Amino acid sequence: MSIKQVHVAVGVIERHGHIFLTRRAAHQHQGDKWEFPGGKCENGETVAQALVRELSEELAITVHDCSPLLVVCHDYGDKQVKLDVHWVRQFDGEPSSQEGLEGRWVAASELANYDFPAANVAIVERVVAALGAD
Numbered sequence: 001m002s003i004k005q006v007h008v009a010v011g012v013i014e015r016h017g018h019i020f021l022t023r024r025a026a027h028q029h030q031g032d033k034w035e036f037p038g039g040k041c042e043n044g045e046t047v048a049q050a051l052v053r054e055l056s057e058e059l060a061i062t063v064h065d066c067s068p069l070l071v072v073c074h075d076y077g078d079k080q081v082k083l084d085v086h087w088v089r090q091f092d093g094e095p096s097s098q099e100g101l102e103g104r105w106v107a108a109s110e111l112a113n114y115d116f117p118a119a120n121v122a123i124v125e126r127v128v129a130a131l132g133a134d
């Protein structure tokens with residue numbers, strides 16, 4: 001059996017202690033769950049390049065800088081993912097979901113109330129630790 005791991009660029013988009021979340025479409029892998037926006041790295045792209053492209057496509061924002069936060073590898077059984085998570089704090093534009101999906105700013109203290117994919121537990125912990133839960 002061959003293991004195919006999907007490399008995903010993920011952005012924790014932060015402004016004034018709030019994080020922009022989007023909700024995955026019902027038909028997608030991990031459908032209906034909330035996520036930090038991002039998507040698969042294409043051949044030849046660095047993670048940062050993939051993140052800039054994905055956040056432009058998904059949210060119509062222009063990312064000027066990002067910095068590594070953590071890497072999470074997770075096996076969903078039907079799919080193995082490597083989430084390369086970056087802080088995104090310098091960007092232009094107001095994020096708005098370009099794919100008809102739900103999106104909203106959420107206070108760090110409210111992240112625990114959202115239904116994320118299992119791989120996101122460690123990400124949420126790190127974000128809450130960095131920003132505080134109050």
Ligand SMILES: Nc1nc2c([nH]c(=O)n2[C@H]2C[C@H](O)[C@@H](COP(=O)(O)OP(=O)(O)OP(=O)(O)O)O2)c(=O)[nH]1
Pocket residue numbers: 006008009010028029030034035036037038039040079081083117118119120
């Ligand atoms: N963007 C994002 N993906 C996540 C998170 N947590 C998590 O397990 N994932 C998983 C779900 C998917 O299997 C993969 C993301 O890839 P993606 O969004 O490009 O994949 P997709 O298949 O939904 O997109 P597409 O190729 O159909 O356009 O990573 C998260 O917080 N953000």
Ligand SMILES: [Mg+2]
Pocket residue numbers: 037038039040
């Ligand atoms: Mg995506």
